[in-house]
Amino acid sequence: MTDKKDKKIAIIGAGITGLALGFWLSKKGFKVTIFEKRKVPGGFLETVRIGNSRVERYYHHIFKNDTFVLDLLKKLGLIEDLNWFRSTISIYTKGRFFKLMTPWDFLKLPFLSPITKIRLGLAMLYLKNNKNWGKFSQVTVKDWITKIAGREAWDHFWGPLFYGKFEEKASLISAAWFWSRVHIRVNSQEKNREVLGYLKGSFGKLIAKLIKEIKKNQGKVRLDKEVLKIERLSKSNQFSVETQNKKEIYDIVVSTINPYELIKISQFNRDYQNELKKVSYLGIICLLLVLKEKQSKYYWNNIFDSEIPFKIILEHTNFSSAKNYKGNYLVYLGQYCNPDSKLFRLPNKKLKEIYISYLTQIFPEVKSKIKKVILSKSRYAQPIIEIDYQKLSNKTPLRNFYITSLSHIYPEDRGINAGLKEVKKITDTILSEVSPVKK
Numbered sequence: 001m002t003d004k005k006d007k008k009i010a011i012i013g014a015g016i017t018g019l020a021l022g023f024w025l026s027k028k029g030f031k032v033t034i035f036e037k038r039k040v041p042g043g044f045l046e047t048v049r050i051g052n053s054r055v056e057r058y059y060h061h062i063f064k065n066d067t068f069v070l071d072l073l074k075k076l077g078l079i080e081d082l083n084w085f086r087s088t089i090s091i092y093t094k095g096r097f098f099k100l101m102t103p104w105d106f107l108k109l110p111f112l113s114p115i116t117k118i119r120l121g122l123a124m125l126y127l128k129n130n131k132n133w134g135k136f137s138q139v140t141v142k143d144w145i146t147k148i149a150g151r152e153a154w155d156h157f158w159g160p161l162f163y164g165k166f167e168e169k170a171s172l173i174s175a176a177w178f179w180s181r182v183h184i185r186v187n188s189q190e191k192n193r194e195v196l197g198y199l200k201g202s203f204g205k206l207i208a209k210l211i212k213e214i215k216k217n218q219g220k221v222r223l224d225k226e227v228l229k230i231e232r233l234s235k236s237n238q239f240s241v242e243t244q245n246k247k248e249i250y251d252i253v254v255s256t257i258n259p260y261e262l263i264k265i266s267q268f269n270r271d272y273q274n275e276l277k278k279v280s281y282l283g284i285i286c287l288l289l290v291l292k293e294k295q296s297k298y299y300w301n302n303i304f305d306s307e308i309p310f311k312i313i314l315e316h317t318n319f320s321s322a323k324n325y326k327g328n329y330l331v332y333l334g335q336y337c338n339p340d341s342k343l344f345r346l347p348n349k350k351l352k353e354i355y356i357s358y359l360t361q362i363f364p365e366v367k368s369k370i371k372k373v374i375l376s377k378s379r380y381a382q383p384i385i386e387i388d389y390q391k392l393s394n395k396t397p398l399r400n401f402y403i404t405s406l407s408h409i410y411p412e413d414r415g416i417n418a419g420l421k422e423v424k425k426i427t428d429t430i431l432s433e434v435s436p437v438k439k
């Protein structure tokens with residue numbers, strides 16, 4: 001155990017994970033510097049201004065059992081800004097929206113036979129009452145559902161829902177991931193209805209507050225500073241962190257960026273690089289429409305029709321009132337897809353045109369109601385959680401070089417809460433290996 005004081009820590013990435021790490025470590029007395037390549041902090045929680053308020057580039061909410069998020073909001077004095085809403089969900093297929101909020105709505109779905117509904121209901125009950133996800137880790141969700149509830153249950157219900165999240169990789173996904181997803185959602189219910197949380201003024205408020213606290217603790221948050229190279233200095237066992245025109249020396253490095261991006265800027269041996277590349281990713285295309293009028297009745301609409309490229313229409317202002325955005329209505333269109341596909345690589349203008357033309361098939365008047373369109377894309381948005389998933393360690397082959405990423409999260413889905421759980425693990429590890437200055 002080293003016992004040096006004044007350890008300098010470089011954190012790569014100012015998403016929620018990097019900033020929360022910066023907050024806790026600077027509070028413990030470490031000298032923290034966070035590097036962020038974009039001009040705006042937040043990573044997937046980056047926000048844009050709409051009217052007097054801000055909203056996330058990518059749709060976000062939290063669940064009732066996101067305890068790490070709730071604890072952080074309490075710690076930062078933001079818990080009073082958290083509002084809980086009853087979510088409203090539908091399935092859109094062949095020109096119609098089908099409400100899907102209660103077991104009764106499920107029983108009324110016209111495209112599933114009564115026997116499949118009963119079998120699916122029993123399968124969900126079995127999953128819900130099973131406390132051990134381990135036994136689901138060796139089977140794909142497709143095989144598990146098909147075996148327990150029949151082919152129709154996969155082809156006409158869970159298959160399209162999984163396709164919406166994992167595209168053509170849907171049939172590879174581990175049933176353990178599904179187990180965790182069901183548990184999160186079931187535990188976020190009140191009176192059989194799902195309840196979701198959203199921070200008044202956006203999660204950008206959480207990001208801004210973390211930065212303020214880090215600065216109060218003498219930490220630094222450097223925006224528009226892409227880390228280009230991280231090198232181990234053999235003489236001192238420290239690290240040189242290089243940005244454009246500048247090299248600085250740090251005792252500890254924590255990477256919160258995607259493993260594929262980390263490989264490009266670090267010098268790990270080939271074996272470790274291969275380990276980091278074991279998990280593959282889907283990208284996300286997300287269109288945020290600012291509209292003059294409300295479109296859908298529901299917050300979350302799952303699109304089952306395969307010819308429509310986006311798989312979710314999320315009407316944010318059915319959740320957080322349009323009054324918060326100067327009367328503007330906000331709708332997201334989301335699609336997870338292969339980042340090397342032709343669609344993902346289309347120019348933004350073309351992508352916007354395609355999405356809006358499909359949206360017009362669903363809401364014929366929508367084009368005339370659009371005030372603004374904001375397109376966001378990210379290459380590494382959703383890790384593909386296959387069977388027998390082996391979680392990566394937070395330690396790397398280099399001492400004092402730690403890593404976390406979406407690939408580190410299992411069996412739960414990646415999310416703000418899971419990121420904060422990683423933060424706790426890494427903070428504890430660093431504290432157990434290094435003694436900082438006490439505050």
Ligand SMILES: Cc1cc2nc3c(=O)[nH]c(=O)nc-3n(C[C@H](O)[C@H](O)[C@H](O)COP(=O)(O)OP(=O)(O)OC[C@H]3O[C@@H](n4cnc5c(N)ncnc54)[C@H](O)[C@@H]3O)c2cc1C
Pocket residue numbers: 012013014015016017018035036037038041042043044045058059060061062225226227228256257258261265284286334381405406414415416417419
């Ligand atoms: C469409 C979508 C919807 C989601 N909805 C929800 C939701 O409703 N609820 C929920 O809990 N979670 C949701 N998530 C997941 C959640 O957003 C993520 O799990 C979380 O934000 C990840 O945070 P992070 O800090 O780990 O990573 P990131 O947010 O990816 O942050 C990493 C940061 O590193 C920066 N970076 C990369 N390379 C470098 C470099 N070389 N130098 C400096 N900086 C660099 C990036 O710019 C980025 O800011 C959603 C994700 C997506 C894509």
